[in-house]
Amino acid sequence: MKFSTALLLSSISSVALSAPAPAPADGHHEDHHKDEKPAVVTVTQYIDSNAATSTVESDATTTILPSSEKDTSEQKRDSGFQDGTVKCSDFPSANGIISLDWLGFGGWASVMDMDANTSSECKDGYYCSYACEPGMSKTQWPSNQPSDGKSVGGLYCKNGYLYRTNTDTGDLCSTDETSAKATNKKSDSIALCRTDYPGSENMVIPTVVDGGDSQPISVVDEDTYYQWQGKKTSAQYYINNAGVSVEDGCIWGTSGSDVGNWAPLVLGAGSTNGETYLSLIPNPNSNQAANFNVKIIASDGANVQGSCAYEDGSFTGDGSDGCTVSVLSGSAEFVFY
Numbered sequence: 001m002k003f004s005t006a007l008l009l010s011s012i013s014s015v016a017l018s019a020p021a022p023a024p025a026d027g028h029h030e031d032h033h034k035d036e037k038p039a040v041v042t043v044t045q046y047i048d049s050n051a052a053t054s055t056v057e058s059d060a061t062t063t064i065l066p067s068s069e070k071d072t073s074e075q076k077r078d079s080g081f082q083d084g085t086v087k088c089s090d091f092p093s094a095n096g097i098i099s100l101d102w103l104g105f106g107g108w109a110s111v112m113d114m115d116a117n118t119s120s121e122c123k124d125g126y127y128c129s130y131a132c133e134p135g136m137s138k139t140q141w142p143s144n145q146p147s148d149g150k151s152v153g154g155l156y157c158k159n160g161y162l163y164r165t166n167t168d169t170g171d172l173c174s175t176d177e178t179s180a181k182a183t184n185k186k187s188d189s190i191a192l193c194r195t196d197y198p199g200s201e202n203m204v205i206p207t208v209v210d211g212g213d214s215q216p217i218s219v220v221d222e223d224t225y226y227q228w229q230g231k232k233t234s235a236q237y238y239i240n241n242a243g244v245s246v247e248d249g250c251i252w253g254t255s256g257s258d259v260g261n262w263a264p265l266v267l268g269a270g271s272t273n274g275e276t277y278l279s280l281i282p283n284p285n286s287n288q289a290a291n292f293n294v295k296i297i298a299s300d301g302a303n304v305q306g307s308c309a310y311e312d313g314s315f316t317g318d319g320s321d322g323c324t325v326s327v328l329s330g331s332a333e334f335v336f337y
Contacts, residue, residue: 080170081155081162088122088157096136096173100204102247108154110200116150118200122157127165129154129199132173134207135216137235139174140165141198141226151198151228176235177219179276179327180269184209185337186292188243192267193250193260194218195236198226203238203260206246209336217334222272234270238263238283241291242336264290265310267334268324278332280310281322289313294336296323302330 086092091099091107099107104120109129111119122128129152132138141153142165155162155172164170184190192215194205209215222232240249240263253260264286268279278296295309308323309316317323325332 081164081172082170083163083167084161086162088124088128088160088162092130092155092162092172094172096132096171098131098133098206100131100206100250103204103251109196109204110154110202112152112200114146114152116146122155122162124157124159126157127152127154127199128157128162129196130172131196131205135176135178135218136173137176137218137220137225139169139171142166145198145228149229151201151226153196153198153226176216177221177271177276178216179219179271179331180217180278180334181214181331182207182209182217182334182336183214184211184242185335186242187211189245190242190292190336191240191244191246191249192217192237193240193246193263195238197233197236198228202252203236203263204250204252206250207237208246214333217267217269217278219269219271219276219278222270225270232270232272234268234277237267237269239265239267239290239294243291258286258288262286264288265294276327276332277324278308278327278334279322279324280308280315280334282315292336294334296325297333297335298327299331299333302332303328304330304332 081092081094100109101107103109105111106121107130108122109131111122111126111128113126119126127142130138138153140155141151142156145151154165156165182192189208189210192207192209193203194207195201195203196205207215207217217237218235220233220235222234226233238260240259244259249259249263251260253262255262258264262283262285264283266281266283268277268281270277280294280296290310290313293309293311295311298304304325304327306323306325307317308325315321315323
């Protein structure tokens with residue numbers, strides 16, 4: 001199923017995009033930020049039977065960039081991942097990287113080649129995508145992406161060894177903006193599952209918020225993060241019902257399962273031109289209400305424009321079909337209760 005919706009603080013609009021070719025996962029993220037109107041953001045979701053992603057579209061003409069453009073001193077560091085030293089059969093050990101053992105891919109989030117062929121193991125000619133801990137994003141993807149709109153990301157396997165696809169940094173994970181977090185006031189844990197992007201776009205990258213705890217939300221810097229066909233992209237999470245485990249929830253689900261791509265809500269987060277945009281929308285694949293309420297609130301001293309809440313199965317605030325706030329300074333919280 002193809003779906004497109006736009007969330008604005010002051011209005012709602014929508015765009016359509018032709019359905020992508022069948023593949024294990026081949027959607028894309030594209031978000032609109034109106035730079036001249038800081039209080040307005042359009043977050044467009046595309047969800048089909050193969051993938052689900054959110055994207056942000058910039059008014060400026062841009063090109064696909066490597067995952068991060070670090071300052072000169074950081075680019076010159078010799079520490080970090082060393083190309084050609086780790087076997088493709090070994091999952092790398094690096095600062096921030098986490099293994100997704102429940103997926104059955106040897107710890108990888110996905111394994112794909114440029115033609116969207118997939119594998120259950122990291123092998124020659126394939127891009128081996130990985131997950132980073134909450135509040136961090138992977139830095140590795142090739143600047144040359146498939147021409148058909150699919151995306152690939154991760155380390156490249158060549159002659160049995162792993163190589164970076166973005167040699168500007170030796171760090172496989174980088175810390176995102178610190179302008180949002182999730183706080184869980186319920187007793188059961190809540191599994192927020194970020195899409196593997198660029199990559200399979202399956203919602204497998206976990207942020208588990210235990211009852212009474214908080215975890216960072218990855219607010220990517222869209223000005224330096226992955227760009228899809230010249231358009232800025234944001235982070236997207238599928239929010240499972242409270243009590244669903246990470247192994248059961250951070251997967252590509254099946255119809256009626258209410259987990260993974262069938263989870264009730266979708267969260268978007270990104271930052272551009274110094275402003276953070278945070279959104280909540282219903283998952284069009286699901287018609288079930290979540291077993292929790294959630295609201296976006298300003299942290300102490302923060303300047304947050306707009307209001308956004310989901311309570312008893314309905315949205316309140318600045319949109320009945322979802323809502324977005326902009327953080328002009330400080331940070332905001334997704335509070336689950």
